[in-house]
Amino acid sequence: MSNLLAGAIGALLGLAGVALGGWLQRRGEHQRWLRDQKLRAAIDFIGATGAIYDRRRRVEAALPTATSQGTDWARAQDARSxxxxxxxxxTVEVAEALITRVRRLQHATDGSPDEEAISLLRDLVRRLRTELGAGLGK
Incomplete structure (x- = not known):
């Protein structure tokens, strides 16, 4: 009888270990997936917002095409979502402040950068690095 009880306890402990291991693996995979999704959204948002910023600050005779503007705004909106x-x-509040600032920019007559937009971008990158983990460097 004691052999049967010891076998049952051993089987239950083994089953519990397998269940715990599976749960930990799924949790780790979900965290990696979530981090990857955040990273993709951040890259798309910063890239699209940067393109819009550059286009709005640039002093040129030729205006950008409506298609390129629409594509960048659509990319920014998708990433923002x-x-x-x-x-x-x-993080969302800083991203919202950045896109609002970029939306209000005018062409720079001297080509100088917009310090408020640059500061918001730095703050957004800092928050995203914190949120995504230490693996992205300083």
């Missing part, structure tokens, strides 16, 4: 779904509220 992903940031809203995946990131912390503080």
């Amino acid at each position: 992903a940031l809203y779904l995946l990131c912390d509220e503080a």
Whole structure:
């Protein structure tokens, strides 16, 4: 009888170990997936916002095409939506402030950068690095 009880306890412990290992693996995979989604959204948002910023600050005789503007705005909006779904509220607020600032920019007569937009971009990158983990460097 004691052999049967010891076997049952051993089987239960083995089953519990397998269940715990599976749960930990799924949790780790989900965290990696979430981090990858945040990273993609951040890259798309920063890239599209940077293109819009450059276009709005550039002093040129030729205006950009409506197609390129629309594509960048669509990319920024898609990435912004992903940031809203995946990131912390503080990160989303900075992203919103950045896109609002970029939307209001005018052409620079001297080609100088917009310090407020640059500061918001730095703050957004800092928050995203914190949110995504230490693996992205300083």
